[in-house]
Amino acid sequence: MIIQTINLTKRYGKLVALNNLHLNIEEGECFGYIGPNGAGKTTTIRILATLLQPTWGEARVCNHVVGYESRKIRPLIGYVPDFFGAYEDMVVQEYLEFFAAAYNITGKKRDRIVGDVLELTDLVHKKEDLVDGLSRGMKQRLSIARVLLHDPKVLMLDEPASGLDPRARIEIRELLKELHRMGKTILISSHILPELADLCTSIGIIEQGELIFQGSVRDALRRAQLGTVVHVVTPDDQEKAQQLLSSLKHVENVQIRDGAIVLALDSTTTDFSFIAHAMLANKLRIHEIKQEEVNLETAFMRLTKGIVQ
DSSP states (O other): OOEEEEEEEEEETTEEEEEEEEEEEOTTOEEEEEOOTTSSHHHHHHHHTTSSOOSEEEEEETTEETTTSHHHHGGGEEEEOSSOOOOTTOBHHHHHHHHHHHTTOOHHHHHHHHHHHHHHTTOGGGTTSBGGGSOHHHHHHHHHHHHHTTOOSEEEEESTTTTOOHHHHHHHHHHHHHHHHTTOEEEEEOSOHHHHHHHOSEEEEEETTEEEEEEOHHHHHHHHOOSOEEEEEOSSOHHHHHHHHHTSTTEEEEEEETTEEEEEEOTTOOOOHHHHHHHHHTTOOOSEEEEOOOOHHHHHHHHOOOOOO
8 A cells, every 4th residue: 555544534623634533545546635625635634644642543655654764755756746846037948956965966957857847748849938937737837847857756746737728628638647657646626527427446535534435436436326317309209209218117306407317216126128118118219228427526426525625
């Protein structure tokens, strides 16, 4: 287990930011950490990054205990916060050389590594630009380039796509996919749920400081699936079709929504071919019949209660 927390708890006075958190992330995973604002995502990541001490409980990174062995953890991780500090007088290449020197990377090795991360993050054409003049998307890429200088095993990113335009989000997502293919273990918190579904191998959902789900995206969707919902589009009389479908066995509810007849089936029914048979038998044509898909966003809404601190 490359990241593990046991009864991890963080209190700020009477406020409980984390409540007995048990989190397990395997090496090589891309783990999506999901929760509403104030749920405890940033607190968790800052503890794992050795920037905060827990009130009690234990956090381990690469089998080293946060607090007792923080000096051993820091060379193994790369932490990208949700904000970027201003470096008004530095250009991109100087910025990376400065942080490389902080990791005791010097001489030709530093030149090679800085060049490599500039190329990996597609910042070569920006290397002479002032850091403070970069767009938010470019600053996020530069933040990732900075934490790659010492080749960490684990990357921790707190809302890396927040505030980015759609193109910049896609570029950051593709960069993270490439880093995952390179064998990095990635912990990423985000509220842009469709992108996490495409990127992550597993997810954790946290609410009010407590982990309410951990597993694969597929498991989350399965848990959120509350029976089968089927959409039927017919060019014929919708009210007649609605009346017919309402009378069928296994159909619990029928509504007309956005030009389609929406049927909610009971929880035991997954085969909905009987709907087509009934309509054809009653000479009602079908333009489209499909099952409603539960995506990560709807799963999140169904698994959480919307509680914030």
